[in-house]
Amino acid sequence: MIAIIDYDAGNLKSVQKALAFLGEESRITRDYREILAADKVILPGVGAFGEAMGQLRRYGLEQVIREAVAQETPLLGICLGLQLLFEGSEESGGVEGLHILDGQILRIPDREGLKIPHIGWNSLHLQNGGRLFAGVGEGAFVYFVHSYYLKAADEGIVKASTEYGTEIHASVEQGNVFACQFHPEKSSGVGLQILKNFAG
Helix, strand or coil, rough: CCEEEECCCHHHHHHHHHHHHCCCCCEEECCCCHHHHEEEEEECCCHHHHHHHHHHHHHHHHHHHHHHHHHHEEEEEEHHHHHHHCCCCHHHHHEEEEECCCCCEEEECCCCCCCCEEEEEEEEEEECCCCHHCCCCCCCCCEEEEEEEEEEEHHHHHHEEEECCCEEEEEECCCEEECCCCHHHHHHHHHHHHHHHHHH
Protein backbone atom coordinates (compact mmCIF):
# COMPACT_ATOMS: atom_id res chain seq x y z
CA MET A 1 0.00 0.00 0.00
CA ILE A 2 1.19 3.51 -0.86
CA ALA A 3 0.42 6.23 1.70
CA ILE A 4 -0.32 9.68 0.24
CA ILE A 5 0.31 12.20 3.02
CA ASP A 6 -2.66 14.50 3.63
CA TYR A 7 -1.78 17.91 5.05
CA ASP A 8 -4.45 19.94 3.19
CA ALA A 9 -2.10 20.82 0.30
CA GLY A 10 -4.04 19.80 -2.78
CA ASN A 11 -3.52 17.44 -5.76
CA LEU A 12 -4.02 14.31 -3.62
CA LYS A 13 -6.89 12.86 -5.64
CA SER A 14 -5.09 13.20 -8.98
CA VAL A 15 -2.08 11.32 -7.54
CA GLN A 16 -4.37 8.60 -6.17
CA LYS A 17 -6.22 8.36 -9.50
CA ALA A 18 -2.95 7.91 -11.44
CA LEU A 19 -1.84 5.17 -9.02
CA ALA A 20 -5.23 3.43 -9.33
CA PHE A 21 -4.82 3.50 -13.14
CA LEU A 22 -1.53 1.62 -12.62
CA GLY A 23 -3.30 -0.92 -10.38
CA GLU A 24 -1.63 0.36 -7.21
CA GLU A 25 -3.50 0.51 -3.91
CA SER A 26 -3.07 3.84 -2.14
CA ARG A 27 -4.58 5.66 0.81
CA ILE A 28 -4.80 9.39 1.50
CA THR A 29 -3.92 9.62 5.17
CA ARG A 30 -2.36 11.57 8.01
CA ASP A 31 -2.44 8.58 10.37
CA TYR A 32 1.02 8.04 11.89
CA ARG A 33 0.81 4.23 12.06
CA GLU A 34 -0.67 3.89 8.58
CA ILE A 35 2.13 5.99 7.08
CA LEU A 36 4.87 4.04 8.88
CA ALA A 37 3.30 0.70 7.85
CA ALA A 38 3.04 1.70 4.16
CA ASP A 39 5.27 0.10 1.52
CA LYS A 40 5.88 3.51 -0.10
CA VAL A 41 5.03 7.10 0.86
CA ILE A 42 4.19 10.08 -1.38
CA LEU A 43 4.42 13.70 -0.19
CA PRO A 44 2.48 15.73 -2.77
CA GLY A 45 1.67 19.42 -2.55
CA VAL A 46 0.72 22.68 -4.18
CA GLY A 47 0.75 26.08 -2.48
CA ALA A 48 3.12 28.14 -0.35
CA PHE A 49 6.21 26.69 1.35
CA GLY A 50 5.74 28.36 4.76
CA GLU A 51 2.08 27.47 5.03
CA ALA A 52 2.78 23.86 4.03
CA MET A 53 5.52 23.46 6.66
CA GLY A 54 3.09 24.89 9.20
CA GLN A 55 0.46 22.32 8.22
CA LEU A 56 2.96 19.43 8.41
CA ARG A 57 3.91 20.55 11.93
CA ARG A 58 0.30 21.16 12.96
CA TYR A 59 -0.66 17.60 12.04
CA GLY A 60 2.53 16.11 13.56
CA LEU A 61 3.63 14.87 10.15
CA GLU A 62 7.17 16.25 10.16
CA GLN A 63 8.28 13.54 12.58
CA VAL A 64 6.52 10.69 10.74
CA ILE A 65 8.16 11.72 7.45
CA ARG A 66 11.57 11.62 9.16
CA GLU A 67 10.78 8.20 10.66
CA ALA A 68 9.63 6.80 7.30
CA VAL A 69 12.88 8.00 5.69
CA ALA A 70 14.94 6.59 8.59
CA GLN A 71 13.32 3.15 8.24
CA GLU A 72 14.19 3.31 4.50
CA THR A 73 10.63 3.41 3.19
CA PRO A 74 10.76 4.82 -0.36
CA LEU A 75 9.46 8.41 -0.28
CA LEU A 76 8.45 10.49 -3.32
CA GLY A 77 8.05 14.27 -3.04
CA ILE A 78 5.99 15.92 -5.81
CA CYS A 79 6.11 19.65 -6.68
CA LEU A 80 5.88 21.50 -3.33
CA GLY A 81 6.59 18.10 -1.75
CA LEU A 82 10.05 18.20 -3.40
CA GLN A 83 10.68 21.71 -2.09
CA LEU A 84 9.75 20.80 1.49
CA LEU A 85 12.46 18.11 1.58
CA PHE A 86 15.17 20.79 1.38
CA GLU A 87 16.57 23.42 3.74
CA GLY A 88 14.34 26.41 3.05
CA SER A 89 12.77 28.58 0.38
CA GLU A 90 13.05 32.20 -0.73
CA GLU A 91 9.24 32.12 -0.77
CA SER A 92 9.10 31.93 3.03
CA GLY A 93 12.23 33.44 4.57
CA GLY A 94 13.10 32.07 8.00
CA VAL A 95 10.91 28.96 7.66
CA GLU A 96 12.97 25.79 7.93
CA GLY A 97 12.16 22.97 5.56
CA LEU A 98 12.45 19.30 6.46
CA HIS A 99 16.13 19.43 5.42
CA ILE A 100 16.21 15.73 4.56
CA LEU A 101 18.23 16.77 1.49
CA ASP A 102 20.70 19.65 1.08
CA GLY A 103 19.80 22.57 -1.17
CA GLN A 104 17.81 25.76 -1.46
CA ILE A 105 14.55 26.68 -3.15
CA LEU A 106 14.97 29.88 -5.17
CA ARG A 107 12.56 32.09 -7.11
CA ILE A 108 12.66 31.63 -10.88
CA PRO A 109 14.45 34.77 -12.12
CA ASP A 110 12.47 37.35 -14.07
CA ARG A 111 13.32 37.25 -17.76
CA GLU A 112 11.67 39.02 -20.66
CA GLY A 113 9.16 36.73 -22.34
CA LEU A 114 9.06 34.23 -19.45
CA LYS A 115 5.87 33.95 -17.45
CA ILE A 116 6.03 33.21 -13.74
CA PRO A 117 4.60 30.96 -12.44
CA HIS A 118 6.03 28.52 -14.95
CA ILE A 119 2.99 26.54 -16.11
CA GLY A 120 3.28 24.00 -18.88
CA TRP A 121 5.30 21.26 -20.54
CA ASN A 122 9.10 21.25 -20.51
CA SER A 123 11.59 18.66 -21.70
CA LEU A 124 13.92 16.87 -19.30
CA HIS A 125 17.64 16.35 -19.54
CA LEU A 126 18.33 13.02 -17.82
CA GLN A 127 21.56 12.56 -15.87
CA ASN A 128 23.18 10.36 -13.22
CA GLY A 129 21.08 7.25 -13.96
CA GLY A 130 17.85 7.99 -12.12
CA ARG A 131 15.79 4.95 -11.10
CA LEU A 132 12.55 6.89 -11.64
CA PHE A 133 13.47 7.36 -15.30
CA ALA A 134 13.90 3.73 -16.39
CA GLY A 135 12.12 3.46 -19.75
CA VAL A 136 11.88 7.27 -20.11
CA GLY A 137 13.72 8.81 -23.06
CA GLU A 138 16.03 11.84 -23.05
CA GLY A 139 14.05 15.00 -23.81
CA ALA A 140 10.75 13.58 -22.52
CA PHE A 141 8.17 16.27 -21.74
CA VAL A 142 6.55 16.64 -18.30
CA TYR A 143 4.13 19.14 -16.77
CA PHE A 144 5.27 21.90 -14.38
CA VAL A 145 3.40 24.44 -12.24
CA HIS A 146 5.78 26.47 -10.04
CA SER A 147 7.36 29.86 -9.29
CA TYR A 148 10.27 28.50 -7.23
CA TYR A 149 12.86 25.92 -8.16
CA LEU A 150 15.46 23.68 -6.57
CA LYS A 151 19.18 24.28 -6.59
CA ALA A 152 20.56 21.12 -4.98
CA ALA A 153 23.82 21.40 -3.03
CA ASP A 154 25.09 18.14 -4.52
CA GLU A 155 24.58 17.86 -8.28
CA GLY A 156 25.21 14.11 -7.96
CA ILE A 157 21.67 13.61 -6.60
CA VAL A 158 20.11 15.42 -9.59
CA LYS A 159 18.59 12.90 -12.01
CA ALA A 160 16.76 15.30 -14.34
CA SER A 161 17.01 18.99 -15.10
CA THR A 162 15.21 21.48 -17.32
CA GLU A 163 15.70 25.06 -18.51
CA TYR A 164 13.27 27.87 -17.74
CA GLY A 165 15.18 31.12 -17.45
CA THR A 166 17.77 29.17 -15.47
CA GLU A 167 18.79 25.56 -14.91
CA ILE A 168 16.16 23.87 -12.74
CA HIS A 169 16.92 20.68 -10.85
CA ALA A 170 13.71 18.90 -11.82
CA SER A 171 14.20 15.53 -10.09
CA VAL A 172 16.50 14.16 -7.40
CA GLU A 173 17.20 10.80 -5.79
CA GLN A 174 19.23 9.97 -2.71
CA GLY A 175 18.93 6.52 -1.16
CA ASN A 176 15.23 5.89 -0.56
CA VAL A 177 14.25 9.54 -1.14
CA PHE A 178 12.95 10.58 -4.58
CA ALA A 179 11.43 13.88 -5.69
CA CYS A 180 10.08 15.62 -8.79
CA GLN A 181 9.40 19.34 -9.23
CA PHE A 182 7.01 18.46 -12.06
CA HIS A 183 3.70 16.62 -11.67
CA PRO A 184 4.06 13.01 -12.87
CA GLU A 185 0.33 12.47 -12.23
CA LYS A 186 -0.39 15.18 -14.86
CA SER A 187 2.40 14.22 -17.29
CA SER A 188 0.60 11.69 -19.49
CA GLY A 189 2.39 8.43 -20.37
CA VAL A 190 5.82 9.68 -19.24
CA GLY A 191 4.45 10.57 -15.82
CA LEU A 192 2.72 7.21 -15.47
CA GLN A 193 6.01 5.46 -16.27
CA ILE A 194 7.74 7.50 -13.54
CA LEU A 195 5.03 6.61 -11.00
CA LYS A 196 5.20 2.96 -12.09
CA ASN A 197 8.97 2.96 -11.55
CA PHE A 198 8.47 4.39 -8.05
CA ALA A 199 5.65 1.98 -7.16
CA GLY A 200 7.33 -1.11 -8.65
